[in-house]
Amino acid sequence: MAAVMLTAFDLGLAGTLLWLAWRLLSSSDLFRSVVLFMAFGLVMALVWVRLEALDVALAEAAIGAGLTGALLLSALARLEAVVEKEGEEENAQE
Amino acid sequence: MRKSEERRAAELALVMLLGLFGVALGWALFSLASFTASLRATVAGHLPGTGLANPVTAVLLDFRAYDTLLEMAVLWLAVLGVRGLGAVPPGHAASPGAVLDLLPRLLVPVLVVVAGYLLWVGSMAPGGAFQAGSVLGAAGVLLLLAGSGLPHGWRGRRARLAMVAGLIVFIGTAWGTLLANGRMLAYPSGWTKALILFIETVATLSIGFILMALFLGGRPPGEEE
Amino acid sequence: MSGGVLFALAGIGLFVLGLHALILRTHPLRKVLGLNIMGSGAFLLLVAPAGMPPDPVPQAMVITGIVVAVSATALALVLTVRLRETDGER
Numbered sequence: 001m002a003a004v005m006l007t008a009f010d011l012g013l014a015g016t017l018l019w020l021a022w023r024l025l026s027s028s029d030l031f032r033s034v035v036l037f038m039a040f041g042l043v044m045a046l047v048w049v050r051l052e053a054l055d056v057a058l059a060e061a062a063i064g065a066g067l068t069g070a071l072l073l074s075a076l077a078r079l080e081a082v083v084e085k086e087g088e089e090e091n092a093q094e
Numbered sequence: 095m096r097k098s099e100e101r102r103a104a105e106l107a108l109v110m111l112l113g114l115f116g117v118a119l120g121w122a123l124f125s126l127a128s129f130t131a132s133l134r135a136t137v138a139g140h141l142p143g144t145g146l147a148n149p150v151t152a153v154l155l156d157f158r159a160y161d162t163l164l165e166m167a168v169l170w171l172a173v174l175g176v177r178g179l180g181a182v183p184p185g186h187a188a189s190p191g192a193v194l195d196l197l198p199r200l201l202v203p204v205l206v207v208v209a210g211y212l213l214w215v216g217s218m219a220p221g222g223a224f225q226a227g228s229v230l231g232a233a234g235v236l237l238l239l240a241g242s243g244l245p246h247g248w249r250g251r252r253a254r255l256a257m258v259a260g261l262i263v264f265i266g267t268a269w270g271t272l273l274a275n276g277r278m279l280a281y282p283s284g285w286t287k288a289l290i291l292f293i294e295t296v297a298t299l300s301i302g303f304i305l306m307a308l309f310l311g312g313r314p315p316g317e318e319e
Numbered sequence: 320m321s322g323g324v325l326f327a328l329a330g331i332g333l334f335v336l337g338l339h340a341l342i343l344r345t346h347p348l349r350k351v352l353g354l355n356i357m358g359s360g361a362f363l364l365l366v367a368p369a370g371m372p373p374d375p376v377p378q379a380m381v382i383t384g385i386v387v388a389v390s391a392t393a394l395a396l397v398l399t400v401r402l403r404e405t406d407g408e409r
Binding site: 105112119132149153168175179180308 | 339368375382394
């Protein structure tokens, strides 16, 4: 009985993983993609725990989800700042 | 933006190709399943000699220490690249706001302690240099987000030294063992755990600073080329 | 179905999804996301088939892989931002 419940949980995890990946890759809003990516990383950490790879889970949560997510958000913000600045320069020239 | 018929067909072809590729991967996976040759037993056999109880740490810092050395080099190269691409874009010098003002002050000391714990416990339980280093890096990111960054005493040359210290220590150990034993990174017996912990400690510091520098995304203000 | 096989198949799925995005999407950030997901898929393919009891060697490789992936991502993102900045200065 416990084995069946655990397998259902695993199925749920794997399904969530694939669904998150699909959603974040097909989303039109970059910010949403990045946030979903961080969620993806956290679900991955859970998967590592299920696979009894605890060191990997720690590394994935901190580096894969946390730091990569922070890097992506920072890059997104800087890119938008560049676009804004270009818009201002164009307005100034008119 | 309407896709042309050609583009649609090309995308469909790509999806089918990728599907075939996926099936091929699945076939490779299942034909692999019959060979369960793994190094698990070998690692378990050699584990007592290292003085460690965590086999993953033993693999990372002893059995495959050279790979970890190269990994530290990759981190260093990434920082070189990030710093070499120009100065940090001028940030929004907005006042951080109440949460960001308080949170780092509360969390950074806690994160430093957690990092130290993860480093220490990594020899017997899940943890280790990379996990601890990433928590340190998170503390650094918090400091950057709060607008304060590193404490002034730690900036500039000290921070750069901290970033390379891990790699230097690792290479030094490799050279030392090479000259002593003739084999690189073959720790003298009895010294294994001590050496591993020493390398891990310096590596944790380096990883923390490097991850923070990667988040900063450029040369810090005030540092010349 | 043991957990190992399930997550290995998920790894294949992630790898293919990531590759699809890497090829088709134009925005550099989306390519980076696709690449990272490919990496996660590859990591699953390394660790999951090993099954229980846990095999430390692929786990160590995956930890190394995660660190290398974040290094590459950081560099790629800085390159993207710098490229965009200089593009506008024509």
